[in-house]
Amino acid sequence: MTPLVRMSLRKLGRVGLVFLLTILSTIFAIILNFSIVDWLDFAYLPEQDIVVICIITMLVTPLLSWYLVGLFFKIDQMEVQMARLATMDSMTNTYNRGYFYENSKHYLSTLLALKQPNQSSLLVLDLDDLKRINDQFGHAGGDQVLIAFSKIVLNVVQEPNFVGRLGGDEFVVFLKESSLDDAQALATEIVDRVRSIKVESDGHSISFSVSVGLSSFTGYDTSDLDKAIKSADSALYDVKRSGRNGYAVYYANQK
Numbered sequence: 001m002t003p004l005v006r007m008s009l010r011k012l013g014r015v016g017l018v019f020l021l022t023i024l025s026t027i028f029a030i031i032l033n034f035s036i037v038d039w040l041d042f043a044y045l046p047e048q049d050i051v052v053i054c055i056i057t058m059l060v061t062p063l064l065s066w067y068l069v070g071l072f073f074k075i076d077q078m079e080v081q082m083a084r085l086a087t088m089d090s091m092t093n094t095y096n097r098g099y100f101y102e103n104s105k106h107y108l109s110t111l112l113a114l115k116q117p118n119q120s121s122l123l124v125l126d127l128d129d130l131k132r133i134n135d136q137f138g139h140a141g142g143d144q145v146l147i148a149f150s151k152i153v154l155n156v157v158q159e160p161n162f163v164g165r166l167g168g169d170e171f172v173v174f175l176k177e178s179s180l181d182d183a184q185a186l187a188t189e190i191v192d193r194v195r196s197i198k199v200e201s202d203g204h205s206i207s208f209s210v211s212v213g214l215s216s217f218t219g220y221d222t223s224d225l226d227k228a229i230k231s232a233d234s235a236l237y238d239v240k241r242s243g244r245n246g247y248a249v250y251y252a253n254q255k
């Protein structure tokens with residue numbers, strides 16, 4: 001089924017779809033009645049049957065289709081959930097690692113098709129001292145920090161850019177058609193916002209911070225993407241080494 005048909009059916013809803021099926025099957029039953037009478041050359045007027053046909057179809061169709069339409073919507077919902085599970089990290093609402101790479105590669109392949117090697121930038125973000133937060137406030141406290149953090153990032157990162165969770169407390173942002181300056185502005189905003197909030201968990205108020213590494217690349221090769229993630233990672237570890245809670249940029253001539 002095409003996405004357009006699926007969307008139209010969702011818009012109609014269960015009641016609307018049952019109503020539509022009832023109307024359609026009534027029309028179909030009437031046409032069938034006329035055709036059969038005509039074909040068998042019966043010597044009576046089919047109009048006499050119309051009221052009976054309408055009553056029967058309008059009673060039987062909703063009864064039968066209510067269950068089937070319900071089943072259709074249940075399967076549709078399950079498919080949406082499965083697609084979500086396959087692509088998203090359920091706790092943080094960011095893309096999972098696999099889908100982040102798939103989406104990035106898809107974007108790079110469109111650049112390749114258009115022969116447009118635009119500059120893209122990457123931010124690799126890692127929460128500071130999540131282990132200590134877990135130890136101090138419990139795993140639930142750490143989870144709340146991860147959720148609050150991802151909300152900030154998702155709020156700051158606008159479409160068509162996207163965010164993925166690489167694993168644990170490490171995230172990555174892909175910025176399409178953007179320079180290192182754009183990436184730095186975004187990193188500043190994320191670091192500042194994270195610094196300024198407190199997460200409430202189990203009666204505790206938790207402050208936390210994040211370290212961010214930035215890099216950019218021009219091209220459409222997936223190896224460029226892998227290199228850029230490694231570069232952003234090395235910038236990130238510079239921030240970790242120099243005290244955390246900030247960002248650093250990886251420049252191409254850096255070794």
Ligand SMILES: Nc1nc2c(ncn2[C@@H]2O[C@H](COP(=O)(O)OP(=O)(O)OP(=O)(O)O)[C@@H](O)[C@H]2O)c(=O)[nH]1
Pocket residue numbers: 126127128129130131132134138139140141142143146167168169240244
């Ligand atoms: N609460 C919670 N903790 C997690 C989750 N995923 C990973 N962690 C924990 O996050 C911690 C990440 O550790 P690291 O990144 O090595 O170190 P860190 O304590 O964050 O310290 P730095 O990164 O060096 O600042 C580990 O203790 C993991 O167990 C999660 O989904 N929820």
